[in-house]
Amino acid sequence: MPPLITREEALELGKIEDHAEIEKLVERAWRVRLERFGDSTDLCSLVNAKSGGCAEDCGFCAQSRYAEADTPMHPMMEPEQILEHAKAAEAAGAHRFCMVTQGQGLSKRDFEKILEGARLVAEHTNLKRCVSIGHISPERARKLKEAGVQRVHHNVETARSYYPEVSTTVRYEGRLRTIKAVKEAGLETCVGGILNLGESPEQRVEMAFELAELNPTSVPINLLNPRPGTKFGDRPLMDPWEAVKWIAIFRLILPDALFRLCGGRNENLGLGEFQKMAVKAGLNGVMMGNFLTTLGSDPAWDRKLFTDLGLNVARQPDNGANPRPDNRSGWLEGETPRTPIDDLIDSQSEAPLWNPARQLRRRKKRHVPPRPDGAPNRGLRVVQVDPNRERAVTA
Template identity: 45%
Template sequence: MKKFIKELRDKILDGYVINEEEAFKIINIEENDEDTIEVLLQCSNDIRKKFAGNKADLCSIMNGKSGRCSEDCKYCAQSAHYNTNVCEYALINYEDVLERAKEVQAQGIHRFSLVTSGRGIESDEELESLVKIYSGLKRDTNLKLCASHGIIDYDQAMRLKEAGISMYHHNVETSERYYGEICTTHTYEDRVSTINSIKEAGLDLCCGGILGLGEKREDRVKMAFEIRELGVKSVPLNILNPIKGTPLGDNLVLSPNEILKTMALFRFVIPDSYIRYAGGRMTLGDKQHKGFLGGVNAALTGNYLTTVGSNVDNDKDMITCSGLEI
C-alpha cells in the first residue's frame, strides 16, 4: 500500500488526475495502520507544496443571526425542528460586527465572514441590511470579506458582490447519494443551484462538508469528487461535533486517523486547493498539527457558530512550526 501511495503521488506531481477507484484504496486504509497513514500524510504534503505553495490562509466567522432555522439539517443546533437550547437572536447591528471584524484584523487573520441561520436571505430588507454591513466593512477594514447566508439566487449574489464580498461559503455537506439522510427540507440540487449562482456572479466559492454524519467512507470519496467537479478551490472540512437534541447528537466522533486520512485524500483529489480545517478539529487532540504536515493549508480560527473554537495565536504557532507561512 505504501508503494501504491508513493507511486500515485509521483503521478499526481506529474499532472495525473486521480480516479475514484484509486481514491477508494486510500480511504480504505485501516485507521490503526499508523505507518501507512504517516506515508499518506507525507505524500499529501508533497502534493500541497507542488500545487498550492507554502502559504497558509486564515479566516474567521461571526454568527450574525442565530437559531429559528426552518431547515431540518440533522446535525445543526440552530434548527427550529430540535430542542438544543441554542441562543436565538435576529440579525445583529453593524457596530457589533465592526468591533469583531477589527479584532480579527488585529490578530492577523485574512478573511472574515458573517454567517446567518435560516434557509437563505429571508427578505429584501434583510438583504439590504447585509449589503450595508458589508459595504461598511469594505470601507472600515482591510479584510477580505466572505459571506454565508444559505441558499441564494444570482441577483442576491450580485448584490453581495457589489457590497464587497469576494467569496461565498456554501457547503454540499456530504455526498449527493447521502444528502437525503441529512436534510429533507431542501435538496442537494438546491445547494448546487446556489453554487452555480455564486459562480455565475463571479464570486469565489468556499465549499466543503462535514465528516462523521453517519456516512460511509464511499460518501467521503464521492463528496471529494463532486466538489472537484464544481471547480472549488477552498474546501473547508468540518468534523461533526454531536449536539444533544439533534438527531445526530449521539453519533460517535471519528478517530483522529480517520479524519487525517480523509483530509489527505482531499489533497490527492484536488491538489491545488486550500484544504481548510473547519469546525470540530479539536477532536484531533494532540494530532491536530499533523493535518498541517499532511496537506492542510488553511484554517477557520477563533470561535465558531455555536461552539468554542481555537485560539488564534496557538493556531498561528502550529502553522509556522509545521513549515507553512502565514
Template identity: 40%
Template sequence: YLIGIKEKVLGGERLSFPEAKKLLEVGKTNLLELILIANQVREQFFGNQIGLCTIINAKSGRCSEDCKFCAQSSRYQSECTVYPLLNIESIVQAANHAASQGIPRFSIVTSGRSLGQKDFEKVIKAIQTIHQHTKITVDCSLGILSSEQAVALKKAGVERYHHNLETSPSFFSQVCTTHSISEKIETLNRAKEVGLSLCSGGIIGLGETPEQWLEMVFVLRDLKVDSIPVNILNPRPGTPLEDIRPPSPLQVLKMLAIMRLIVPQTEIRLAGGREVNLRDFQAAAFWAGATGMIVGGYLTTGGRSLSQDFQMITDLGMKWNSHQ
C-alpha cells in the first residue's frame, strides 16, 4: 500500500481522505517506511532547504476569547505576561535583531480577537519602518481581519498572513466557543483575495482524534495555504487543558509524515511545543516531512538557542535560507 501511495504522490496526484485515513493504520513496524517516503517527497519538492522564521509577541494576554489551550485568555487563571502593544521602536529593533542573525522571516503577532484601529495603525507604521531598515520578510498574525485591514497590510509590504485554524471544523467548538472556524476561514480568504500568502495550521494534542487532525489538513489543502505551522500542545497551567497528555514523539512523526503526503508542496513548519514533545526526535521531524521551523521562542513559552537549531540543520545535511 505504501509503495502505491509513494508513486501516486511523487507522480503529482492528490491523496483522497480515505487514502490518508488508511495511513493512520501504519504501526510501529512500518513507521520508518512511511517516514522515508515522506522524506523522499520532501526532497523532491523542497530539496534540502529548511525555512526559518521568528515571531514577536507584540501584544500579550487579556484576550477576550476562550481557546482552551491558551494562557493568553483572560478567562483563565494562567500565568501569562500581560502588556499592551509594544512601541514601534521595540518591534523594529526585534526585526533588526532577527535580520542580523540571518533569519529571513519575521512575524508580528498580537493577542486578542482582532486589533483596534489605533493599534493596527501602529503596526502598519512599524512594518513600514522595518522595510526602511532591513530586507527581512514581514508577516503578520493579528487575529480576525477586515477586508480594509487586509488591503492595508498588503500595501505596507506584508508578505504573508498567519491565522491558525487550530483544529478541524468538527472539533473546533470543543476548543473555542467565542468565535467560529468559519470566521477564521473568512479571514484567510480575505487575506488571499488581496494577494497575501497564507500561513495556517493547528495544534496536535487538543483531544482531537487523528482523523480530525487529517480533516483539518484537508481543509488547509482546499484553502491552498502556503505554510502550515504544526504546534504540539505544551499544556499551560491554569488553562482547561492543563492536565491533558501530549502525544508521543512517534505519534507526532507519523502525523507529520501523513501531512507531507497530503500536501506535498506546502511548507510544514515546526512550531510551539517541538522541543518538549519531540525531545530526542526533533531532528527526525525533518525526515518525516517538515520543511521549516519557528526559531527563538513562541508566544507564551521559550524555545531553545538559535545555535542549537542551526547545528541540528547542519547535522541533518540540510541548509537554511537566510536573507532572500
C-alpha cells in the first residue's frame, strides 16, 4: 500500500511540538495499525552469534575496529548453542528469533554454522527464523531459505543523503544489492535504521520514503544509544516525545509494514508510559529481552506493553508455516489456538536469554586506527537505565 501521507505532510507533522498534538498523531497511527493488523503482535528476540572485531567504521557501533570503546568479543557460536538461546527466547514469549553476526559477511565455515543453527531452530521450536549476517549473495540467500530461514534483516541505517556520515566502508548500494538478493530468493526483508544519528527532519522523511520504495515486510526502528568511544558517542538521548512522534509518522508512511522498536528504546524512552505510547504510535512488536551488546528489559514487562492495550501476545503452533501477522493475506481471524508451549516458563531468570553482560568478553584495543572519514571518536559518559526513573540517566 502506498504511503498515507505525502512528503510535505510528513514534514509538517515533523514540526509538531505540542504534546496534545503529538497525542492526536499517535491516535491516528494507532487506528492505522489496528486496521491493518488487528490485535496481533510480532515479538522478536535475538542472539549475538558472533561479536567483535568488525572491520567496518559504522559511527554508532562499539564493535567497530575504529571505535575506542572496549571490543565486545566472542567467536562464532556452535549450532547447538544457537538452539539453546532460541529455546530460551521461545520460553520467554518471543514469536521469532534472529541470529545476528558482525561485519559485512561470513566465512564459509561460519555461514554453515548459521545454516545448521537455522535447521535446528526450525526442527525444535515454533519460532519464526531470521538472520542478520551482513551482505549476502543470491546463492547464499537461496541456501538460507532452504535451511528454513524466512526473513533476512539488513538495515539501510539512515537516509541515502546522510549515509556517508554514518559509514564510509559499507556502501549504501551494497546494502541495496543484499536486499534485492533476499527478495529474489523469495525471503522476507527486514529493513530499517537508527534515529538520532544527527540527521535532519527532512532526512528522516527521506529515509521513510526510501523504505516505502523498498517495501520491506518488517521495519525495525532503533533509537541511538550513544556508546562512549564511537563517532556518535557524545550525542544526547532523543526526547521521548520526539521519538514517539517520528514512530507515528513512519507508520503513516509505511502502513503495511511490521514495525518493531529495537535498540535504544529503554535508554531513550525509559521504563514508563512513553514505551506504551510508542506501541500506540504503530508498533507490531519490540525486540524483547537483551540486545547485541547491551541489556534490555524483562520479557514479561515487554509483553505487558502490548497486553495493556488489548493486544494478543500468545504463541502460535504452526512453526511459521502460516505466520501471524506477517503473511500479508491477513491470517488474523479467530481465536489464538492454545499450544503446549503456552505452559513453558516465562521468567527471564528461568529462561536464560542471550545476556551480553555474562556472555561477552570486553577486550581493550591495543591500537585504534584513525577513522576513514577523519571524524573523532567521542563520548566519556555511560548511559544507564534506572528502573526507578522514567528516563535513562548518564554518569
